[in-house]
Each structure stands twice: as C-alpha cells, then as structure tokens.
Amino acid sequence: MNEKKHFVSVFVLAMMNVAVVMSLRGLPIMAKEGLPMIFFLLFASLLFLVPVSLVSAELATGWPEEGGVYRWVKEAFGSNWGFAAIWLQWIQNVIWYPTVLAFAAGAISYMFIDPSLAGNKLFNVIVILAVYWGATFINFAGIKASGRLTTAGVLGGTIFPGILIIVLGIIWLAMGKPVAFEATSHSILPDFSNFDNIAFLAGVVLLFAGMEVGAVHVMDLKDPKSQFPKSIFLAMFVIIAIFTFGSLSIASVLPASQISLNAGLMQAFHDMLDFFHINWLLPVLGFLAAFGAIGGVTAWIAGPSKGLLATAKNGDLPPFLQHVNKNGVQTHILWVQGMIVTAVTLIYLLMPNVSSAFFLLTALTAILYLIMYVLLYLAAIVLRFTKPDVARSYKVPGGKAGMIIVAGLGMAAALFAIIVGFFPPSQLTVGSPALYVIFLFTGSFIFIAAPLVIHKFKKPEWMPRGK
Numbered sequence: 001m002n003e004k005k006h007f008v009s010v011f012v013l014a015m016m017n018v019a020v021v022m023s024l025r026g027l028p029i030m031a032k033e034g035l036p037m038i039f040f041l042l043f044a045s046l047l048f049l050v051p052v053s054l055v056s057a058e059l060a061t062g063w064p065e066e067g068g069v070y071r072w073v074k075e076a077f078g079s080n081w082g083f084a085a086i087w088l089q090w091i092q093n094v095i096w097y098p099t100v101l102a103f104a105a106g107a108i109s110y111m112f113i114d115p116s117l118a119g120n121k122l123f124n125v126i127v128i129l130a131v132y133w134g135a136t137f138i139n140f141a142g143i144k145a146s147g148r149l150t151t152a153g154v155l156g157g158t159i160f161p162g163i164l165i166i167v168l169g170i171i172w173l174a175m176g177k178p179v180a181f182e183a184t185s186h187s188i189l190p191d192f193s194n195f196d197n198i199a200f201l202a203g204v205v206l207l208f209a210g211m212e213v214g215a216v217h218v219m220d221l222k223d224p225k226s227q228f229p230k231s232i233f234l235a236m237f238v239i240i241a242i243f244t245f246g247s248l249s250i251a252s253v254l255p256a257s258q259i260s261l262n263a264g265l266m267q268a269f270h271d272m273l274d275f276f277h278i279n280w281l282l283p284v285l286g287f288l289a290a291f292g293a294i295g296g297v298t299a300w301i302a303g304p305s306k307g308l309l310a311t312a313k314n315g316d317l318p319p320f321l322q323h324v325n326k327n328g329v330q331t332h333i334l335w336v337q338g339m340i341v342t343a344v345t346l347i348y349l350l351m352p353n354v355s356s357a358f359f360l361l362t363a364l365t366a367i368l369y370l371i372m373y374v375l376l377y378l379a380a381i382v383l384r385f386t387k388p389d390v391a392r393s394y395k396v397p398g399g400k401a402g403m404i405i406v407a408g409l410g411m412a413a414a415l416f417a418i419i420v421g422f423f424p425p426s427q428l429t430v431g432s433p434a435l436y437v438i439f440l441f442t443g444s445f446i447f448i449a450a451p452l453v454i455h456k457f458k459k460p461e462w463m464p465r466g467k
Helices: 008-020 024-031 037-062 069-077 079-111 113-120 122-142 141-175 200-207 210-220 226-252 264-275 280-314 331-349 354-386 399-421 434-455
Strands: none
Touching: 008 141, 008 210, 008 226, 024 069, 024 079, 024 141, 024 200, 024 226, 024 264, 024 280, 037 200, 037 210, 037 226, 037 354, 037 399, 069 079, 069 280, 069 331, 069 354, 079 113, 079 122, 079 226, 079 264, 079 280, 079 331, 079 354, 079 434, 113 264, 122 280, 141 226, 141 264, 141 280, 200 354, 210 280, 226 264, 280 331, 280 434, 331 354, 354 399, 354 434
C-alpha cells in the first residue's frame, strides 16, 4: 500500500526560503547607504535573487540526488569543478561565521548596558570564539540537540526584533522626528562616478544568497511549475519588505557616519527606546538579537560541511575528513572548520576598527560565494544543451534562450558584484586601501586554488572501502 505524499504549500516553502536567506545583521550595512539602499535592494533581488532561485529549482528537480551544487556542477564540468563549487560554498560560510557572531557581540554589549564594548576588538574576538565553539560542541550531539535552539532563535531573535524596529521607525516618522538620512541622501541612485561609492553592493548581494538551499524542496510542491515561482516571489516580497523598512528605520534615527556595521541595529533600538522611555527593553532586545544570530550559526555549522562530507565519501578528501561520530556528525571536518574560523577571527585585532574588519570579511565571503554562483549559472546553461533529455519537474521558462537570459543576467550581476567588492568602501576607514585589496586578492586566490590543488593530488586510497 503506497503512502500518500504530503505536499508543502506555497506559503510554507516561501517561509522556509525566508528563514534561510534573511538575517538582521544586514540592516546596518544597507542603512549606512541611506536612500541608495533601494537601488541595491532592487539590484540584488531582481538580478540575483530571482535568477539563482529559478535556476536552482531546475537543477534540483533534474538532479535531486544528495550533493546540491556539487552534484550539479559535477554533471556539467566534472568532479574537479564540482568539488571546487561545494568547497567555495563551504569556505565562504566558514568566513561568514565571524561576521554574524560580531553582530551577536554587538547585541550582547547592550545586555551589559555598555555599548562601547561593541567597538572593542578583544571583546568581539572573545564572544565570537566562545559562541562559535559552544555551538560546534552542541552540533557534535547531532541535529536534535540543535534543532530547538535554532527554531527559537529564528522566531525570537530575527522575526520579532525585525518587526519591532519597523514599527518603532513608523512611529518615529509619524511623530515628526528628524530623519537622519535626509541630510546626506537625496536620490535612490548611488554615485556611479567612483566604484568606492558602490563597494557595499557585494555585501548587499551576499544578504540575498542561499536560495539554492531552498530549491531542494521544490519536489515537495504539488505543482512545481506554477507554485515554485509563486513561493519565490512571496519570499522575495517578505525579505525585501523587512530589509527595506528595517534599514530605513535605522537610517532615519542614526546618521550614516555613526552607524556601526555590527551594532547598528542596537544603536537604533537604543535611541528609539530612549525616546519612548522604555529603556528597560534594551537588554532584552540585545539578548534576543544575539540569540537569533547564535541560533542561525548553530543551524549552519553542520549544514554546509555535510556537502563537504559528501565529497569526502566520494574520495575527494583524505580519510581523516571522512570520519563521523556515533551521532553521524562529521566531527573531524568541524574541528578543521573551527580552526579556520579561529584564525580568521583574529583579523579583528589587526584592522583599524570592528566595522572595518566586519566588512572586510563580508567582502571576502561575498567574492567566494559569488564565484560559486558563476559556476552554478554556467552549469545550468551547459546542462540545458548537453543533457536536455533529463527530466526536470520545473524548467526556467523560455527554452534554451530563456535559460541563457536568466542565468546570463544572474552571472553578469554576480561578476559585477565581485568586481566592485575589491574596491575599499568610501563609507569606512579600512586602513591602507592597497592592503585591503591585497588581502582580498590573496584570500580569494588561496581559497579558490585550494580545492583544485587538493583534487589534483588526491590519492586512490582516499576512496572509502566498498566504493
């Protein structure tokens, strides 16, 4: 007797995509731009979010087997580039941890009623490492141990503070309070005469990354062809609404020059709550914002490394990294991941200030992730031509030409964001611009070359027995 398949609704899949993509840590980055944030949001959503969502949906329905981007790129270009793609997806996430946990450190500083701690480099390093390794040890116990923490973190630490900052911002404007961004922003278009003025674009695009993760659920829809695009546009509406109005709320209260990239959300809450004489809520909100970031990290620590474990089981990594504990967790990969996170976190001690280090790591993360997306788009186009007979429950509309247009637009947006990401932002003091660029080039080269070198020198004995 066949069991009846349970389908998810358009709304449920949309909310799953929102949970994967949206993070309040991005609000200060956009708020620092003022009105031009609207241009960045439109650019990132229409030329990045939509293409990657539609292309990933087709690839996920055509090749639903385990592996995600590893499987898709491997089908198009071979195992070496498939390994490179999943490696980039993994390593960018490793570099991302110190940025999202710096956001948590900024929120925690308000729990102690000492906002100055948010700018203290040593305080940030201690919080990042303590929380990261604590979350890693929780993940050692398996997914059940981290599931409840993650769910509570998303609801209490992301959705609630996001809605609250928007509501307070609306009240702020309704009461006729001064709007900070009006003094410096007069157009939704940034100044294109200098790439330094649009360097934040790479960081904004990164905020919309991750939709390829949700694409694996496209087969859970009753009618993927019509329902998946609806879920994508619903998710996009929610993400854009919270990002736009949340960022405008912060930009309305704080002048751009005063917005801290890791503590901007709490700065805005501080001024708003002080105005409404409900300051006692500040430590509570600091706890919730930090809890949301910690919950997100707990969920992601084991996730991307599972993709790397899949390549290890394919013989692409040494036997040491194929190890799993009694709970099925890839502990050796997580130990290596943790050591890289620790080393990257120390960059906070070398940069002029916390915001500079925050954006430097954000830029490196964006560049590596966007290169993975270029491989993804190329794979989608190639597979339309080389494997047209593979059944796909969902296809990008318009035949081969439609795929070329959609994937081509996404690729062009990704390449443009990569280029501007190498320019030091005019809104931040980053020390020596030359060192900034050298760091990004060096870091990108090392992390891109690493999987190709590993694949080049892999040995037959790395293949697990029985394969």
